[in-house]
Amino acid sequence: MPVNPFRSALRRSGALAAAAVAVLALTAAAAPAAPALPMPPTPSADTTGDPALAARLRAATADLAGQGFAVAAGEATAGASAAIGTAAPGRALTAATPQEIGSVTKGLTGLLLADAVERGEVEPTTTLGDVHPWLTGHLAATTLEELATHTSGLPRLSTRAALAAPITAITYGNPYRWDTPENLLRDAAWTPLRGPRGEHAYSNLGYALLGNALAQRLGRPYPQLLHERVLQPLGMDATRAAPDPLPAGRARELGPDGRPSTPWRSSGSTPAGVGVYSTAEDLGRLARAAASGELPGARALEPVLDTPGARVGWGWLSADVGGRTVVGVNGATTGVRTSVWAVPGTGQWVAVTSPSGSTGEADTQTVAFRLLGLA
Template sequence: MITLSRTPSTALPARSRPPLLVALAAALVLSLGAFAPAAPPTPSADSTGDPALAQRLRAAVGDLAGQGFAVAAGDASTSARAAIGTAAPGRPLTAATPQEIGSVTKAMTGLLLADAVERGEVSPGTTLAEVHPDRDLPPELAATTLAELATHTSGLPRLSTRAQLRNLVTASTYGNPYAWDTPDSLLTDAAWTPLRTPRGEYAYSNLGFALLGQALAVRAGVPYPQLLAERVLVPLGMTRTAAVPGELPADRAVELGPDGRPTTPWLSAGSAPAGTGVYSTAGDLGRLAAAAASGRLPGARALEPVVDADGARAGWGWLVADLDGRTVLGYNGATYGVQSSVWAEPATGRWVAVTSPSGSAAPDTQAVALRLLGFAL
């Protein structure tokens, strides 16, 4: 497996957990032993959409776990959509079934940064102190730039200290570790959260991307969900995608954890730019992937790699990697109960987007997407 994966956004490196938190986590796990795991979900024989693509999808999935997988794939001249498995008991999954997409949202937040730079609203070197002059921020946080947030080089940990505490419970119950986050609380939480790594060193941070998206919203003068819609979703025709919708899609998938238990949606207005409460479909994400393959993305500067990241190169919310002599770019997302992947190969114009309403400890949708692009994984 290539090292382009993004683990579920609440996974904490062991070195970032203070001994007291480890002890509390152990006690909570023991107290929650009554939550007996179910069986890992597997795709049913159901299939929808293009029959030939559905057959290719099933072969690419192989023996991977998950109640279903949906795909949109194509190149500069053709496209198709298909799905296998179920979205809920008795309801087949389709490429139009909405689900959370997790950190694939970061790729769109990166586009927003590049677009804002083009509009002259910010520069890559704009600091959080400049965006929030009315807030009394610690010196290191105040000096953090938008480019550092966009490349995971700010030194901020994956989660704020408060979200880490909440995660001690939600990791066992498949709950929402981001429920406390609001656009206003993020800065306060970040101010109380020690840096995990030196600034300039790559270290994945949901907190950092949440701060980035909210800073862009402040500069634009509109809430992040509106900013995302106006500058990315509408231009790309992504009509089934929304950040923190007022009402969840009625036809959304029932999201399951790796052991088959239902999960709680990660709804959070504050952390939406990092990938909480953002719903989309395989078909809509296919529009994002197709635009990446053809160079038609708003804020395309975000795709330019600038730092080393987990065996690849990172731009602003995008990863670029050389595999078997071919260059691909894209991103993955995951919550407790979903996975999503968007990948494109600009040299050939080929693209693919894969979603699954089932969580996994491995980047399964990434593996499926790259297999559909012709890589032997």
């Protein structure tokens, strides 16, 4: 399995949480009367959807933690969906259960960029200074393609989110709650670059700036623009960016150790994957379109940068696995995991969701690759 370079930041956050759990464990050992720590959840016997696919899903997740897993999978236009485990106490998970999708949103933002390029509204070389004429310095010279490929040199998080991250990694809170399009630009304008431009370094801040810049240039809020240009053409009617109120029937999200996780919400970081909800069935529509190439902004899937783990497009990854070329995108928050993968050469596609955070050893990409028959 290729290493996913987009997940290294999440592993670092997971390390902080793991350190906090270790400290708590030592404290508990010193106090015999203390209650036991929460434990990683495991899927219940609940099963919904296609029985054959559910059996394959249970086999593919037998060694993985999580309160439940949902999947949509198929080949060409044929497919099925199923789920195992629970969405909340006393409620079975289904492939129609809404949950956050994390950085799978970056794949949607990449499609939005490619669609705007195809329409002649922006160019890959359009800069943030072109969109925001008041900007100066390195940020003004940053191109939309640099943001889309994580080569802008910008840090992973905004100043506010970075300050909140050590605490929210332990409490499973929302580090992005202060981010707005305006303060993200101000932060980024005076924040030193983390690395040289042109070098791949994962940046949620960069993707937030990208989606907000497209919204500014095209004159519509990001959620509306995404719905009109990407979600509606794909028939992804259950997918919503920054919904208010949150979707009815959504899954309860759990951290890696089973504690409840706070949903992430942010008006500024939505394009990077904060507060975007979907279902396994809806993400299956995205995966199916990726397998066929029938996507608005399909150019986003084309690799433009090689990294040690995978080839990078505009929000999408591709790699050669088991003699087949796969293309896809993964996402995670503290309390969810999502993966959308396709094999264009065979027409196979799969989308996997889980309303439980990852410990870092395994995630929904593992499940997706197993269901695709890849080692």
